[in-house]
Amino acid sequence: MTAPLLYALAGAILCGIGLFGLLWLSHLLRKLVAFNIMGSGVFLVLVGLPQHQGGQDPVPQALVLTGIVVAIAATALAVVLIRRYYHLSGLTSLTGEPASREGAPE
Amino acid sequence: MIRTLKTLAMVAACVSFSGILALSIWTIAGQPAPVNLPQLLSENMARSGVEHPVTAVLLNFRSYDTLLEIGVLVIAGIAGISMAKTASLEDPELRTSDSLLYGLQRWFVPLMLMLAGYLLWAGAHRPGGAFQAGAVLAATGVLMRLGGVPMDFLRPGLLLRLGLVLGFTVFLLVAVASVIGGDAFLAYPPELTKPLILIIESVLTLSIAMVLLALFVSAPVNDAEDPEEGSS
């Protein structure tokens, strides 16, 4: 058991936690935080797994850096959308009124 | 009751997901990877124009990723400012009149600017680089903003939009310039690699800071709405 492998396994746990939050929580900001947790988990796996045997590997480090920027961009966009959505509808989740069931004739 | 059961089922699903994933990681970790990329990388470091391998990967070997990544950031910025429908992005509510914060700013802002500059410079030979520097720069902006420093350049006008895409544009121009020389897209001329990367890094820092700042301040909304298609 090396440190990078530990990171990767921790990443696996974070992935599970994030997935749970993303699927189960309804508040949009919490969902977003859950997305970031899951993202961190994925990045840990990405950076930990290859460095377990080969020692230092700059490629996954660079990939994770790129991944983080993309995740930040997505998070920022989501926050802007959530804020405006809240401003217009007063809702913080996607399940509240005005809800329309799938397939129901409007 | 049903909700509890559902929660339990969901927990079980997520735990087993983690378990399977961890198992798979464990199995994979036990076998050596057939391709030794780090070695290949170090063999080519001399041709990359920078000393730090991560920067080399980001801005030379896999520069296309970075180009598109900055594109993603610009998109987020565009989508963000498109939400703000007022002429100014100033939101008075966001300003605090905390005098301590105002006072501290005078010390913090120059310090943070220096830090950003250092991070940018450090990227050539140790961890650091455009993104880290840009993030610090954006944080400086946020701080100034919260402290009540007026920032008129953050109107969704031409200046802001120019700032958003400055880094991206320079990167893109460098990328296409190599083609005119008959080389592949994004190939730097060997003798100019280092200065080009430095220029790209610097403008990227500015743009990244600008995008992040714009996303932070583009929060205000007004009530003007676009009627949905055919909703009348």
Place this chain on the structure above:
Amino acid sequence: MTLWLMAGLLFTPLAWAVLTLLTDFAWGRVVTWGGIVVQVLVSLGLWLAVSRDGGFYYGLGGWEAPLGIELRVDGLAVTFVLLTAVVASACGFHAGVYIDPDKPWHRYFWPLFWFLWSGLNAVWLGGDLFNLYVGLELISLSAVGLVALGGKAAALRASLRYLLAALLGSLAYLLGVALIYGQFGTLSIAGVVFWLEDHPVPAGSGLALALMVTGLALKTALFPLHRWLPPAHGIAQSPVSALLSALVVKASFYIAARLWLELGEPLGNLAAAQLVGLLGSAAVVWGSWLALRQSALKQVVAYSSVAQIGYLFLLFPLTYSVSESVSQQAQQGITLQVISHALAKAAMFLAAGNLILSTGSNRVDALTGVSRFLPFSLFSFGLAGVSLMSLPPSGGFAAKWLLLQASLGSGQWWWVLVLLTGGLLSAAYVFRIYRASFLENSETDEFYHPSRSLEVIPMVLALMAIGLGMVSEEVLSVMALPFEEEGSP
């Protein structure tokens, strides 16, 4: 020459995204039309070059895989590049007239449009797993931005839902990529395939493929992960809906299909293949059924996308452990389905937009009696419907024919039932629209005829979808071109 074409293909959309960001909507329109011309010419040139000389690998920055990123420029990729050029330029021209230039926030339409286009090209050509991830995010974020553009609460709700689904899908994909990199030490698909050719399959790599395919299936809106799609596609402005349904969902499917075709045989298994096929079938039936029950015109079209996407996933069972010829037929059928659905669905959404403009309402009932005014757009809608119903001689029919042959040839006759039922169900919802338009008891005497340029665009797309069936042999022959071996890893 091809070097210039490649550079033009990669450079133009990104550069035009910058240019249009600096202008307002009206100027952006003029600039965009110029860019469309350039991009269409470049795509066509590349297509011609590849169909003459065969495909090649293009190392970006002069670096070869696995160190750098290599683009894989083969017949299939350039076919899709050309398809994108056709559909996107149609949507671009349509949007230029359709979208209200006076709303200040509409100026951001053009840069997002161009970023979307560049992301699509990146995905079609991508040969690097991580680069594909960035390309996917480029597409997703610009698509979400387009859906949300200046929208009110309902549009924001739809775009948020879309964004969350897309992000989850991307993370699942990236997790798969992480496992692949950990296992093989390379990100190049070709590299992985090359290694697997003469080595035993290492343990634990099945999960990577499963994660990637699941994530991409979520982004493609495969049943039962489809629920984000109808609100987003239904509520966006029509040219945006057209882009989303015609191209965006295809991008994630394209990656999933490429992964399956390259890695499915060693890493996948029969049960998974059949399961994916089964979900696709369920999508066909359930999507069509819901399309039949919608009262809003664009929702009908959006649910129809869910159903049509279902067909695509029949690729998985029909290419897993079957004979070479059956697999070939299935691949050709799916390719045709992708192309014909892209053309037909874009035509349908654009025509629906015109009809909404004419009747002032998004309800299907509002179409009562409009066939009296001989609306050109209704005719385009109908022609596009012929392709969706997969009736001859449309491209949809050619696709269905090949898939039927593949199912019968592989002995998996149960997909035959899906194909035939799906055709009948799609006829049911398409004819529901016609039926409304033929009804003669309405008092409406007002009918606004949109400008000709708006009406001609969907017609051209619909005619291409119909005509595709007649020339499918030629289209498919480019796909099967041999690869230029030099430069491959």
Place this chain on the structure above:
Amino acid sequence: MTLNAWIPVFALMTSLVAALVIFLLPEKGYRLRTTVNLGAALVKLGLVVVMVWGVFRGVDYGLSFTMVPGVTFVLKADALSMMFAGLSAVLWLLTTIYAVGYLEDSPNRSRFFGFFSLCVASTMGIALAGNLFTFFLFYEMLTLSTYPLVVHRGTEKALRAGRTYLIYTLSGGAVLLLAIAWLHGVAGDLPFREGGHFIDADPEIHRSLILIFILLVAGLGVKAALFPLHGWLPQAMVAPAPVSALLHAVAVVKAGAFGIVRVVYDIYGVEASSALGVLEPLAWLAAFTILYASVRALSQVDLKRRLAFSTISQVSYIILGVSLFGPVAAAGGLVHLLHQGLMKITLFFCAGNYAETLGIHRIDEMDGVGRRMPGTSLAFTIGAFGMIGAPPLAGFITKWVLGSGALAAGMDWVIAVLVLSSLLNAAYFLPILHRLWFREPQASWPEERFWGRLETSAWLFWPPLLTAVMTVMVGVLASLPFSPLSWAELIVLREYSP
């Protein structure tokens, strides 16, 4: 490619181009539209005459290219296709004339004539198709182009009928597609060829072949209105009279019957089908349909519905003819393709005239119409006697030849079916004729309109008389060369001695 390869394409294109032009013409362009319509119909008739002469001399008209990998698109003119093409070209011209008069002043004429031309283009394609794949292409196009005609009036009833029509025909199309795809998988791309492909088929595929045959007949039987797949036809009667006329006499039901003929003769081959044992059940089914539909016709009070059931019954004569093994019966069945077309279109034209001129739809309103509209009623009478099979009219020729064929094939029960059917035909047509000529007219007609000198509009008056005259001619002159009967014998000769 030579000019000969292009002639079938031109024949197809005439109505396709006409359709496009008509769609683009404004609703008010009455004169131009009529000119385009009639011009295209005449050009097409000319092309068909050229091809008939060519086929007789053995010229090869054909064009083919690969469409989908493994499948070719084939247009080809042979004797059988010329029979169907000739029928549709002649009747298209007459129906166009009739429809111009019938739809005078009604709305949506552009739409109507556009789809009308598309429908004829599809029929032409069906006639000239050189393999099952191409046949299917136009077969489905026919479904699509007839739907707007069926629902043309836009009433709830019309739309309901349209829905029934679609459910039947599209399901039939799906079954047919399955059968064709399966057959393609079993035997590859099969061009239509006299004598068929399966004379010495591998016994291992016999079972598949029988199943495919059943599927093919089920798919085609929907349009041919074979029992129990006939339900859509009486409902589709809500369409305007020229549509019913064309649907019944030429386009839709004949497309189904023609398809069955193609399958039996040019795909399986008559000997192979007989050897597979699929012909006799088909004959029984056809015989049953003949009798069943005739009985149903007896109880109909609406004139067009009665004619519809009569169509169901009559089309099965064609199928009966081809399913009796033997050249004579085959000729009888084939010739009925033409004869039934002529007679039925006459009857529908007349029914349309009654409805349009006097507002008559039901049989009990027809008392004494013969005095008000003698010309139309004369045509109706000829058509009805033809259906019954009175000599020397077209229907008599059919029944006589069919009967002789049945004797030659040793299936004597068919004679009984023919006799019974003729009696039933008489039972449902003679009362109408009685009312027409021998009852006192009512005080006033439901909805009377006047057109000067003639009893009705000239556009409406001449087409039924012309087809009635043809009904007489094809019967009387049956033994001349180029008469339908001699043409059918030519086809049979080529089929039985390939």
